[in-house]
Amino acid sequence: MRFVIAFVVVFACSVNGIAQRLTIDLESFPTLTQDYGKSIIAPYSGIGLTYFYDKYATGLNYRSVPWGSEVSVSQAFNIPFYQSEKIAVGSSSQVYVGVPLYYNKFSTSLGASSRVTLKFEKFQRIFISGGLGYHISPSYRSISSKYQFVEGILAFHIALLK
Amino acid sequence: MKLRSSSIVLMLLFIFQSCSYFPEDFDRDETPSLTETIKYIKIGDQGSKALIFYPGGLVDPFAYVNMLSAVAGDDVVVFIPKVPYNLAILNINHAEEIKKAFPDIKEWSVGGHSLGGAVACFVINDHPSEYENLFLLAAYPSESTDLKSFEGTSIVLFGSNDGVADLEKLINSRDQFNNPVDVEDIDFIEKTASTSFFYQIEGGNHGNFGNYGFQKGDRESTITREEQQSTSILIMSKILAQ
Numbered sequence: 001m002r003f004v005i006a007f008v009v010v011f012a013c014s015v016n017g018i019a020q021r022l023t024i025d026l027e028s029f030p031t032l033t034q035d036y037g038k039s040i041i042a043p044y045s046g047i048g049l050t051y052f053y054d055k056y057a058t059g060l061n062y063r064s065v066p067w068g069s070e071v072s073v074s075q076a077f078n079i080p081f082y083q084s085e086k087i088a089v090g091s092s093s094q095v096y097v098g099v100p101l102y103y104n105k106f107s108t109s110l111g112a113s114s115r116v117t118l119k120f121e122k123f124q125r126i127f128i129s130g131g132l133g134y135h136i137s138p139s140y141r142s143i144s145s146k147y148q149f150v151e152g153i154l155a156f157h158i159a160l161l162k
Numbered sequence: 163m164k165l166r167s168s169s170i171v172l173m174l175l176f177i178f179q180s181c182s183y184f185p186e187d188f189d190r191d192e193t194p195s196l197t198e199t200i201k202y203i204k205i206g207d208q209g210s211k212a213l214i215f216y217p218g219g220l221v222d223p224f225a226y227v228n229m230l231s232a233v234a235g236d237d238v239v240v241f242i243p244k245v246p247y248n249l250a251i252l253n254i255n256h257a258e259e260i261k262k263a264f265p266d267i268k269e270w271s272v273g274g275h276s277l278g279g280a281v282a283c284f285v286i287n288d289h290p291s292e293y294e295n296l297f298l299l300a301a302y303p304s305e306s307t308d309l310k311s312f313e314g315t316s317i318v319l320f321g322s323n324d325g326v327a328d329l330e331k332l333i334n335s336r337d338q339f340n341n342p343v344d345v346e347d348i349d350f351i352e353k354t355a356s357t358s359f360f361y362q363i364e365g366g367n368h369g370n371f372g373n374y375g376f377q378k379g380d381r382e383s384t385i386t387r388e389e390q391q392s393t394s395i396l397i398m399s400k401i402l403a404q
Contacts, residue, residue, distance in 0.1 A: 031200065044246070066200065068182035068222060068248040104375050105184040143185055143224050146200055 021052040027063065027155040029133070048074075050157070055079065057092070065100070066146045067137055070109055072098030078117070088119040092129065100137055107139035113153055125159040182248045183374035185225035193231045202260055203227065203242040206234035211269040211402055213297070214241045214257045214285075216250040216278030218372060223248075225374035226275065232395045238402050239267065250274065250281040257285045261292075271314075271402060273297025275371045276327060283307045295353070295401050299371040299394060300327045302335040309338050309358075315401055316340070316358035317351065319394055321366025325381035336360060351397055353404035361397070366390040 025048040046063025059074040074096035082089040098109035113133030136148035195207045203223055217223040223242045234240040243256040257272055272293050274282040279301020286296050290311040298318045316339055320332055336342035339358035345351055351359045365384035369377035
């Protein structure tokens with residue numbers, strides 16, 4: 001975990017501030033699944049960096065998944081819906097390509113998500129988002145039945161640069 | 163520029179260190195009663211006995227299906243927990259969660275390979291009276307783990323050519339076990355209360371306790387993987403049946 005924190009801090013410091021906004025993203029992906037007739041939620045977690053520019057955002061993410069862990073690069077399109085003195089609401093549609101981290105096999109995963117973002121003007125550097133996504137790793141299909149799923153998304157974003 | 167380069171290097175190092183071992187292909191049709199959930203793999207339909215086997219660090223849990231499907235029997239069910247980031251240390255309580263989901267199973271054993279075995283020792287440390295047997299494959303407890311309270315049978319198997327586990331630490335860990343006994347013939351291994359059997363598989367290595375290819379840092383095995391796993395299966399099955 002210390003390594004993760006060090007990586008995030010060093011990477012963030014290395015950006016020269018061209019972006020309108022750079023955020024650290026702390027994410028949870030509660031996955032609803034059926035096991036023996038019971039619904040259970042199995043949360044996966046991740047951390048990422050997102051670089052916002054105008055209505056677009058590019059992200060780099062590391063997360064746990066049913067097949068271990070993976071890094072992914074994402075591209076999102078953001079639309080603001082509503083803004084008042086206290087709150088700003090928007091939506092974000094995102095697609096990503098991931099690389100499951102294996103020593104002895106290279107493969108890719110794909111995903112897409114749609115989220116609602118909420119920013120409270122009282123907290124200038126913090127906003128939250130939530131939504132739904134779909135994630136698949138075709139190469140894991142030969143190993144496990146849990147190679148694709150619909151996932152919930154809950155995220156907490158901290159702006160490093162504004 | 164220098165700072166940016168260092169951040170990229172750190173990022174690549176971190177990613178590389180997070181890589182898991184992908185399991186080798188296996189034939190699901192040949193694996194009796196394999197079912198899986200988002201939290202574990204279950205081998206066997208039902209039974210009064212169960213083994214919870216933690217996978218090795220950064221090894222996909224399916225890498226142990228081939229070996230453990232031979233351990234699962236008429237009355238024995240095997241569970242392989244799926245752990246976050248393929249690191250068993252991140253969810254030590256997974257065994258307790260599985261036990262709660264199957265209250266009809268009367269006799270529980272726990273074990274693991276490598277880091278998974280160390281986590282199994284934590285489980286025994288926390289719940290010494292709830293398990294019958296402990297199986298450690300190329301694994302040893304951390305120094306803070308107390309296994310003296312465990313009154314069941316402990317089996318510690320390791321390969322003479324293991325290049326990953328610290329064999330010196332493994333052998334020295336005998337002091338943490340109840341009544342450690344070194345055996346050279348597996349016929350002497352029996353289910354015995356408060357007794358720990360240490361058996362070296364001559365020619366075996368670290369990675370051949372699973373089916374995931376050759377592990378970085380390991381040494382070549384002078385026996386086949388099938389021979390190494392057959393010995394492990396024989397011993398575990400014998401103890402579970404008693």
